[in-house]
Amino acid sequence: MTDHTAALDELRAQLGDRLVTTQAELDLHARNETYYPFSPPDAVAYPETTEEVAAILKTCNAHRCPVVAYGAASSLEGQHLATAGGISLDMARMNRVLTVNAEDLNVVVQPGITRKTLNEELRATGLFFPVDPGADASIGGMAATRASGTTAFRYGTMRENVLALEAVMADGTIIRTGSKARKSSTGYDLTHLLVGSEGTLGILTEVTLRLQGVPEAISAATCRFASVEDAVNCVILTVQSGLPVARIEMLDEMMVKGFNIYSKAGLPEAPHLFLEFHGSPAWVAEQMASFGEIAADFGAEGFQTATKTEDRNALWDMRHKAHYASTSFFPGKKLMTTDVCVPISKLAEAVTRSQAESRRLGLTCTIVSHAGDGNYHCGLSVDPGDADEMDRGREFSHTLAELALELGGTVSGEHGIGLGKMKYMDAEHGAALTYMRAIKAAFDPHDILNPGKMLPPPSA
Amino acid sequence: MTDHTAALDELRAQLGDRLVTTQAELDLHARNETYYPFSPPDAVAYPETTEEVAAILKTCNAHRCPVVAYGAASSLEGQHLATAGGISLDMARMNRVLTVNAEDLNVVVQPGITRKTLNEELRATGLFFPVDPGADASIGGMAATRASGTTAFRYGTMRENVLALEAVMADGTIIRTGSKARKSSTGYDLTHLLVGSEGTLGILTEVTLRLQGVPEAISAATCRFASVEDAVNCVILTVQSGLPVARIEMLDEMMVKGFNIYSKAGLPEAPHLFLEFHGSPAWVAEQMASFGEIAADFGAEGFQTATKTEDRNALWDMRHKAHYASTSFFPGKKLMTTDVCVPISKLAEAVTRSQAESRRLGLTCTIVSHAGDGNYHCGLSVDPGDADEMDRGREFSHTLAELALELGGTVSGEHGIGLGKMKYMDAEHGAALTYMRAIKAAFDPHDILNPGKMLPPPSA
Numbered sequence: 009m010t011d012h013t014a015a016l017d018e019l020r021a022q023l024g025d026r027l028v029t030t031q032a033e034l035d036l037h038a039r040n041e042t043y044y045p046f047s048p049p050d051a052v053a054y055p056e057t058t059e060e061v062a063a064i065l066k067t068c069n070a071h072r073c074p075v076v077a078y079g080a081a082s083s084l085e086g087q088h089l090a091t092a093g094g095i096s097l098d099m100a101r102m103n104r105v106l107t108v109n110a111e112d113l114n115v116v117v118q119p120g121i122t123r124k125t126l127n128e129e130l131r132a133t134g135l136f137f138p139v140d141p142g143a144d145a146s147i148g149g150m151a152a153t154r155a156s157g158t159t160a161f162r163y164g165t166m167r168e169n170v171l172a173l174e175a176v177m178a179d180g181t182i183i184r185t186g187s188k189a190r191k192s193s194t195g196y197d198l199t200h201l202l203v204g205s206e207g208t209l210g211i212l213t214e215v216t217l218r219l220q221g222v223p224e225a226i227s228a229a230t231c232r233f234a235s236v237e238d239a240v241n242c243v244i245l246t247v248q249s250g251l252p253v254a255r256i257e258m259l260d261e262m263m264v265k266g267f268n269i270y271s272k273a274g275l276p277e278a279p280h281l282f283l284e285f286h287g288s289p290a291w292v293a294e295q296m297a298s299f300g301e302i303a304a305d306f307g308a309e310g311f312q313t314a315t316k317t318e319d320r321n322a323l324w325d326m327r328h329k330a331h332y333a334s335t336s337f338f339p340g341k342k343l344m345t346t347d348v349c350v351p352i353s354k355l356a357e358a359v360t361r362s363q364a365e366s367r368r369l370g371l372t373c374t375i376v377s378h379a380g381d382g383n384y385h386c387g388l389s390v391d392p393g394d395a396d397e398m399d400r401g402r403e404f405s406h407t408l409a410e411l412a413l414e415l416g417g418t419v420s421g422e423h424g425i426g427l428g429k430m431k432y433m434d435a436e437h438g439a440a441l442t443y444m445r446a447i448k449a450a451f452d453p454h455d456i457l458n459p460g461k462m463l464p465p466p467s468a
Numbered sequence: 469m470t471d472h473t474a475a476l477d478e479l480r481a482q483l484g485d486r487l488v489t490t491q492a493e494l495d496l497h498a499r500n501e502t503y504y505p506f507s508p509p510d511a512v513a514y515p516e517t518t519e520e521v522a523a524i525l526k527t528c529n530a531h532r533c534p535v536v537a538y539g540a541a542s543s544l545e546g547q548h549l550a551t552a553g554g555i556s557l558d559m560a561r562m563n564r565v566l567t568v569n570a571e572d573l574n575v576v577v578q579p580g581i582t583r584k585t586l587n588e589e590l591r592a593t594g595l596f597f598p599v600d601p602g603a604d605a606s607i608g609g610m611a612a613t614r615a616s617g618t619t620a621f622r623y624g625t626m627r628e629n630v631l632a633l634e635a636v637m638a639d640g641t642i643i644r645t646g647s648k649a650r651k652s653s654t655g656y657d658l659t660h661l662l663v664g665s666e667g668t669l670g671i672l673t674e675v676t677l678r679l680q681g682v683p684e685a686i687s688a689a690t691c692r693f694a695s696v697e698d699a700v701n702c703v704i705l706t707v708q709s710g711l712p713v714a715r716i717e718m719l720d721e722m723m724v725k726g727f728n729i730y731s732k733a734g735l736p737e738a739p740h741l742f743l744e745f746h747g748s749p750a751w752v753a754e755q756m757a758s759f760g761e762i763a764a765d766f767g768a769e770g771f772q773t774a775t776k777t778e779d780r781n782a783l784w785d786m787r788h789k790a791h792y793a794s795t796s797f798f799p800g801k802k803l804m805t806t807d808v809c810v811p812i813s814k815l816a817e818a819v820t821r822s823q824a825e826s827r828r829l830g831l832t833c834t835i836v837s838h839a840g841d842g843n844y845h846c847g848l849s850v851d852p853g854d855a856d857e858m859d860r861g862r863e864f865s866h867t868l869a870e871l872a873l874e875l876g877g878t879v880s881g882e883h884g885i886g887l888g889k890m891k892y893m894d895a896e897h898g899a900a901l902t903y904m905r906a907i908k909a910a911f912d913p914h915d916i917l918n919p920g921k922m923l924p925p926p927s928a
Contacts, residue, residue: 187809298748
């Protein structure tokens with residue numbers, strides 16, 4: 009590990025006690041929700057303004073000291089880990105709502121605010137920010153990983169919901185991308201280039217987000233199917249019919265079993281769809297009726313609806329606890345999660361082949377799917393102390409990535425590349441990877457921004 | 469002008485009689501709908517495959533010979549003009565629908581197909597491609613200029629509707645961006661980088677477009693208001709209420725007067741909204757009723773609806789002929805068009821200030837607005853032989869660009885930069901322009917792709 013003493017001395021002069029090097033802080037910033045090795049930064053910096061971020065980057069660029077943005081640490085591919093040492097740039101103090109533009113349906117926030125806090129602050133406006141990845145992630149982290157979740161089918165992912173950015177580039181230059189207008193045809197789309205760049209091209213310091221009016225009526229519904237194919241085919245027809253379902257989640261029979269153990273759900277152990285409809289009361293009723301007709305064609309049973317807020321919250325709370333429910337079969341084991349996304353026409357094939365592969369490998373596997381998007385997660389119960397089981401888990405993950413590419417899909421629907429998926433970048437992007445590397449080299453010639461992430465070395 | 473004989477000789481060997489240098493062909497490719505100087509290419513190339521495009525670029529890159537993509541020549545800022553000579557790359561022979569993926573609601577096309585031809589070919593599928601800029605533009609050109617039009621408020625611009633691309637880069641490398649899945653979190657978003665890049669970063673050879681189901685019911689409506697402020701405030705509240713209006717166009721009193729002269733519309737000469745609603749019959753009826761209530765609050769009168777296809781077509785045909793209607797006041801004059809876009813909260817201010825400025829300058833000006841997006845076009849009747857009037861027209865355009873930037877908007881909502889708006893790139897993008905130039909230099913080091921467009925020289 010390189011010695012970054014000179015950079016740290018300079019940063020300490022700039023930030024005072026907001027540059028922290030206590031072991032407890034370093035360890036805290038090395039934590040992650042997955043299996044990545046413990047890799048603490050050399051120091052944690054807590055900037056309070058864009059100008060401070062610019063000064064930090066200028067210093068770090070001069071000293072070739074890595075800088076890794078840190079939000080809520082909920083990323084799942086180790087994006088926030090300082091694996092090459094250097095500075096963990098913790099955005100916790102840049103967590104304010106700057107401007108609510110209610111008439112224009114957007115809000116300007118600092119990157120450290122989390123999505124739940126943002127929605128709390130928007131409560132009085134009648135507007136909300138719809139992207140919901142489950143975790144209470146920071147907005148900066150969600151933008152950087154191009155996050156999505158259960159509502160993306162209706163409202164889009166961070167790709168569609170970030171309208172403009174302020175960012176600090178590797179050498180400390182502050183740029184603004186996009187405008188306050190809803191659309192523009194002027195110049196290269198740097199907003200979309202930065203969204204999903206995982207902190208490797210610039211540090212986000214302001215994010216302008218699209219907002220939605222809180223729907224007049226919201227109804228949730230659940231129903232079950234005899235098979236995963238029936239459930240998925242019901243989703244495909246729902247999508248084709250143009251119904252703007254707000255959420256449409258598919259849970260396989262093992263996932264439902266997990267809910268029964270963990271949340272005492274008492275559901276029949278069959279594949280289910282969990283749905284939510286947004287709109288005026290009449291329009292919600294019509295959407296539910298239309299969906300009911302489609303579902304009946306695929307043999308749906310046990311149609312339950314939830315219109316009261318507490319009942320809907322209980323349903324989505326159960327869904328959001330899929331992580332814990334998936335580990336409820338063997339209390340000592342840990343969860344290994346996958347995140348592929350395929351064209352929805354291939355989703356039934358992908359899910360059933362995944363189930364078969366988990367059986368072949370003797371693995372316990374739950375499946376939850378943002379089915380309207382063709383994105384699904386397999387949750388494997390694995391014992392980190394069981395080398396053979398861990399190997400089988402990794403083999404499963406690898407097979408799934410290859411399956412997704414074979415079916416025209418992508419190795420990550422929403423978790424991103426980070427450390428874990430770099431090995432598939434070449435297979436997924438081919439010659440385009442050269443152009444991604446060219447952008448990285450042009451924007452960050454000394455490779456200080458989240459080095460060792462996203463782009464595999466050319467020799468790999 | 470540089471001598472490109474060596475490049476032309478090599479290309480002739482590759483393409484045979486599909487490399488054309490007759491004066492008629494060169495002149496044809498120098499035509500444009502606006503005031504840009506006549507600037508024919510050295511030759512016109514008609515590739516038939518991606519591999520041919522790659523071979524052409526390889527040759528041109530080796531010989532430093534400019535290449536300018538050419539589609540339907542409907543661009544309004546001279547994007548398709550070979551102002552530095554070289555090759556006009558006419559995509560007319562790459563105009564096929566390659567794959568309709570009905571279950572996944574997308575289609576893969578070659579760039580030379582026009583949007584009307586595409587929708588003809590989709591007719592039997594129950595699906596349609598919604599982006600409608602008015603002109604029967606080529607899909608490649610629409611993607612390259614990030615086009616939009618009357619339906620963008622509901623369905624998005626080309627930014628939201630291009631899912632994946634195949635492109636040939638300056639040195640002939642063929643890349644693919646995006647995947648067949650609806651979303652992905654893997655790597656830099658090269659799809660959005662190429663969309664709107666106006667042929668300066670790569671040549672599009674395949675475009676995957678999002679499709680929509682043809683709505684079960686479509687209704688159009690028109691109504692009028694006492695003032696532009698009332699009309700725009702009605703739009704703002706409609707947007708805020710979350711109504712998914714398919715089209716919501718504002719026409720000022722002069723534009724309506726033009727329709728009366730050109731299309732014998734017989735409309736009261738007051739600001740109007742022209743709208744369209746898509747959905748199930750019940751949902752369309754509910755949307756229209758909700759809109760009617762909002763409109764009544766702003767004093768709307770003369771509410772007319774059109775549900776029959778021929779009546780709707782007549783309405784939108786009149787709207788699409790705004791260009792000709794705007795020149796109907798003084799039959800000898802030509803049209804000078806603007807294209808700014810502002811936050812919708814600023815649209816009333818922008819439009820009324822534009823009207824006042826046109827009066828101050830003694831110019832005849834019509835205004836049409838994609839009001840839901842905050843985008844509006846002023847159509848000035850000018851006599852190219854009247855130097856003073858032309859100067860006043862240019863002064864008006866300049867004032868509008870500055871007004872848009874002052875109000876947080878953009879100098880182009882949908883026509884793009886091309887030759888005409890380069891002078892505002894620095895004011896709109898500031899330091900971000902450096903990063904745009906860095907991408908251009910990394911992707912096209914010899915500046916052969918549409919040179920002299922979009923990015924002003926650093927000294928400017």
